[in-house]
Amino acid sequence: MDIIFQLKQNNHLAFVYRFFKRLFIKYIYGLKNVHKTFNIGGKCKISKDFEAGEYSYVGNNCLIYPGVSIGRYTMLAQNVQIIGADHNYNIPGIPSTFSGRPNLKKTSIGRDVWIGANSIVMAGVKIGDGSIIAAGSIVTKDVDSFTIVAGIPAKFLRRRFDSFDDESTHLNMLDGELLKNVRNKPVIVN
Numbered sequence: 001m002d003i004i005f006q007l008k009q010n011n012h013l014a015f016v017y018r019f020f021k022r023l024f025i026k027y028i029y030g031l032k033n034v035h036k037t038f039n040i041g042g043k044c045k046i047s048k049d050f051e052a053g054e055y056s057y058v059g060n061n062c063l064i065y066p067g068v069s070i071g072r073y074t075m076l077a078q079n080v081q082i083i084g085a086d087h088n089y090n091i092p093g094i095p096s097t098f099s100g101r102p103n104l105k106k107t108s109i110g111r112d113v114w115i116g117a118n119s120i121v122m123a124g125v126k127i128g129d130g131s132i133i134a135a136g137s138i139v140t141k142d143v144d145s146f147t148i149v150a151g152i153p154a155k156f157l158r159r160r161f162d163s164f165d166d167e168s169t170h171l172n173m174l175d176g177e178l179l180k181n182v183r184n185k186p187v188i189v190n
Contacts, residue, residue, distance in 0.1 A: 037181070041078065053111065054178050065123050067104045071111030072178070077135065080115050082107055084122040110145065111174045130160055130170055146170070 018039065025031065025040050034052040042060025050064055053072035058064070063081040070076070088099035105124030109115070113127050116135030127133070128145030137154040146160040146167045161167050173179070 035072075055181060059117070065104060065107070067123065068107045068109070070109040071113065071129065072174070073112040074109055074114070076115045077117035077119070079118045080121070081119075082109075082121045082123065084120075085124055112170070129174055130167070132160060 038052040044062040047066040051069035059078035110129035115133040121139045127143045130146040132148040134150030140153045
């Protein structure tokens with residue numbers, strides 16, 4: 001077993017490791033608008049204006065354009081990209097490469113959102129609280145709260161919860177006090 005894996009198995013040592021990792025993340029990436037509990041799973045390209053709430057997470061190899069915010073408890077799996085809408089292409093007589101760039105619209109990703117691996121979210125999209133984006137999806141339009149979407153382009157699959165009472169209970173939790181972190185330990189594969 002490698003030393004980092006062993007550190008992560010011990011709760012106290014993992015806390016110390018995460019503390020120094022977060023300091024490193026803020027220093028290397030220059031992220032000033034992320035909560036102290038924000039975490040990154042590996043190398044990423046993230047705009048310095050990125051905003052991230054409590055216990056939010058960005059997986060390895062993500063690419064995040066300017067103007068993006070994610071809420072508390074939100075997870076972006078590996079290779080997620082939040083991109084696009086950054087070239088003018090509709091000016092007759094001028095190639096796109098010479099046409100300049102429009103102002104990017106803000107991209108807002110709510111609380112407790114899970115975006116699956118290799119998904120692409122187009123800049124300017126709003127994803128509601130509690131939504132799930134299936135792996136490999138391309139999100140081109142806003143996503144309502146507590147919905148699961150999948151595909152290219154991403155389309156509605158089903159509601160996340162069985163009833164509106166369940167959604168209300170979950171929303172009350174999201175609006176309430178910050179939950180105590182229950183740390184996921186790395187999986188041991190035999």
